[in-house]
Amino acid sequence: MREIAVVAYSQSPCVADAGATNEVELIMPQLQAVYSQLGLASAQDVDFVCSGSCDYLQGAAFAFVAGVDALGAVPPIKESHVEMDAAWALYEAILKIRMGHADSALIYGFGKSSPGELPIVLSQRLDPYYLAPLWLDTVSLAALQARLLLEQGLLTEHDMAAVVARSRHNALANPLAQLAGEFSVEELLAEEHFVAPLRRADCSPVSDGAAAMVIATVEQARAWGAPYARITGIDHRIENHNPCLRDLTDSVSTRQAAAAAGVHRGPVDVAEVYAPFSHQEILLSRALELAPETLVNPGGGVLAGNLMMASGLARVGEVFRRIINGEAGRGVAHATSGPCLQHNLVAVLEGA
Amino acid sequence: MSEPQADVTVVKSPVYLKYRFTAGSAPARFLGRLKEGVLTGQRCPRCSNVYIPARGSCPACGVPTEKEVVLSDKGTVQSFTIVSIPIPGNPIEPPYIVANIVPDGANISFIHLLSECVNEEVHIGQRVQALWKPAAEWGYSMDNIRYFRPLDEPDVAVDRIGKLPVTGLES
Numbered sequence: 001m002r003e004i005a006v007v008a009y010s011q012s013p014c015v016a017d018a019g020a021t022n023e024v025e026l027i028m029p030q031l032q033a034v035y036s037q038l039g040l041a042s043a044q045d046v047d048f049v050c051s052g053s054c055d056y057l058q059g060a061a062f063a064f065v066a067g068v069d070a071l072g073a074v075p076p077i078k079e080s081h082v083e084m085d086a087a088w089a090l091y092e093a094i095l096k097i098r099m100g101h102a103d104s105a106l107i108y109g110f111g112k113s114s115p116g117e118l119p120i121v122l123s124q125r126l127d128p129y130y131l132a133p134l135w136l137d138t139v140s141l142a143a144l145q146a147r148l149l150l151e152q153g154l155l156t157e158h159d160m161a162a163v164v165a166r167s168r169h170n171a172l173a174n175p176l177a178q179l180a181g182e183f184s185v186e187e188l189l190a191e192e193h194f195v196a197p198l199r200r201a202d203c204s205p206v207s208d209g210a211a212a213m214v215i216a217t218v219e220q221a222r223a224w225g226a227p228y229a230r231i232t233g234i235d236h237r238i239e240n241h242n243p244c245l246r247d248l249t250d251s252v253s254t255r256q257a258a259a260a261a262g263v264h265r266g267p268v269d270v271a272e273v274y275a276p277f278s279h280q281e282i283l284l285s286r287a288l289e290l291a292p293e294t295l296v297n298p299g300g301g302v303l304a305g306n307l308m309m310a311s312g313l314a315r316v317g318e319v320f321r322r323i324i325n326g327e328a329g330r331g332v333a334h335a336t337s338g339p340c341l342q343h344n345l346v347a348v349l350e351g352a
Numbered sequence: 353m354s355e356p357q358a359d360v361t362v363v364k365s366p367v368y369l370k371y372r373f374t375a376g377s378a379p380a381r382f383l384g385r386l387k388e389g390v391l392t393g394q395r396c397p398r399c400s401n402v403y404i405p406a407r408g409s410c411p412a413c414g415v416p417t418e419k420e421v422v423l424s425d426k427g428t429v430q431s432f433t434i435v436s437i438p439i440p441g442n443p444i445e446p447p448y449i450v451a452n453i454v455p456d457g458a459n460i461s462f463i464h465l466l467s468e469c470v471n472e473e474v475h476i477g478q479r480v481q482a483l484w485k486p487a488a489e490w491g492y493s494m495d496n497i498r499y500f501r502p503l504d505e506p507d508v509a510v511d512r513i514g515k516l517p518v519t520g521l522e523s
Contacts, residue, residue, distance in 0.1 A: 022376025025408045028416055042414045059371030069407055072414025115371045124367060133365045 003218040004097050005228035006349065008037040009317035011211040014178040014305025017114040018208035023053070023063050026110050027070040030212035034106070038214060038224050043071040046214060047102035049079045050093045052086030052109040053309045056121050067110065078102070085109060086211065087312030087335030087345050093215060094234060103220045109310030110210035118206045118308065125338060127241055139203055141339045142277040143195040145248040150197055154249055155282050157197060161188040163278040164201045164303060171300030178205050178305035202278040204306035211310040213317055227324040229349045233261035236345035243340050254287040254334065257346040263288060266350075269328035270295045272315035274336045276302055284334060284341070298322070312336065312345065319349045378408030381420060383492040389484060391423040393458045401459040424456035424518050425482035427500065428508045431461075434471050449474055453500055457518030464494065468501035477513060479505035479521070
């Protein structure tokens with residue numbers, strides 16, 4: 001099988017409101033950044049382009065097509081889109097390269113969530129007959145999950161606050177983070193409940209922004225001469241769309257994806273876990289069977305800033321960054337989609 | 353046994369979502385000048401094409417277009433259609449003309465209405481000019497222009513459409 005590597009990555013800062021900026025204006029700086037890391041002129045210099053976004057976020061029909069204006073698609077390019085987090089655009093691009101249809105690919109994800117009420121907008125991902133008409137928002141669903149974990153003694157509110165405290169602390173060293181600071185577990189627990197048992201700090205913030213990545217065969221990566229990290233495994237699994245039919249205290253799909261991606265074939269120095277709610281970081285760390293010495297979300301994770309439709313790709317990008325900076329030799333990136341961790345993707349990255 | 357029931361073939365579940373829509377930085381500048389009765393485009397720093405309405409990038413080159421260019425409200429018909437059937441929700445009575453119009457100084461067309469003309473005589477390359485609403489009615493909208501109407505000027509050759517400078521045919 002052809003070996004594939006991440007060769008360039010860039011992410012915008014996570015901001016609560018990108019103001020007047022439209023999707024093209026959000027994407028372009030990140031594309032220019034990955035081009036400049038490799039000395040490329042435009043998307044014409046890669047074989048394939050794939051993006052991830054969701055038009056429901058900004059409430060603009062065909063916003064994902066408008067995003068193509070950022071690429072320079074004259075003469076026409078090979079382009080595709082997933083109405084999902086761009087981590088799944090990465091997956092599509094990897095398949096394209098594995099099949100020999102491309103040697104390199106540009107992937108980008110963008111989300112402008114501030115124009116709408118994100119937890120309500122995301123309720124429309126639920127089945128249209130029973131759950132969507134109830135307007136079941138993502139925070140309430142996550143709260144149901146947290147309650148199950150607490151009542152079964154699988155974690156405590158103290159554990160959840162400790163996740164938040166570590167995220168805020170780690171985010172101090174992350175210039176792209178939206179929320180950072182020193183907070184004690186006691187201070188966090190003193191805050192009132194938002195959607196019990198969740199406090200506001202247990203929930204990732206609503207953020208606007210974009211991320212871009214270039215992947216290529218190892219041969220192409222060497223030809224470009226830029227530092228790279230090999231993607232040695234990737235897999236994704238999905239569970240039933242009805243949260244009532246799943247064991248919400250575990251993530252079977254994450255366990256299966258991790259096994260298939262080969263997470264346990266070596267030590268994991270760093271894990272970037274897409275956990276939009278504090279209890280989910282604990283749940284996912286268990287499902288990934290991470291060792292105590294593994295650094296989890298050293299940049300604060302998505303509790304410090306959550307770019308819907310780009311955060312999953314950003315998890316892969318963060319692991320790539322740590323590997324090429326020499327901070328890690330082998331890392332795991334996780335992306336999620338759907339309510340209460342319905343759909344999970346796991347990738348393993350290793351140094352050149 | 354319960355009574356046999358008719359199949360449920362329709363379930364109504366309306367979706368209401370509120371958004372605070374923003375057009376974008378470049379479109380906002382375009383709309384701001386439009387409110388003053390001025391058509392503007394943006395020039396690509398790489399290929400020099402001028403786009404209207406600008407979205408902030410050159411879709412051909414994929415680079416930001418940051419330079420505003422004032423365009424003429426005179427233009428050329430690039431293509432057109434005669435609408436003969438009523439379109440639901442459209443208050444305009446057929447038959448009427450929808451045309452691709454390239455304003456002088458720009459390289460791509462926008463779509464607007466063409467009126468005060470003999471429909472059967474409208475043709476590609478025809479010169480037209482905007483008829484603006486009274487200034488007091490101007491907003492952030494292309495319907496500040498009521499419609500375009502024919503100009504008494506020579507036609508533009510097909511291969512010159514979309515290539516006229518802002519000064520039009522005179523130069």
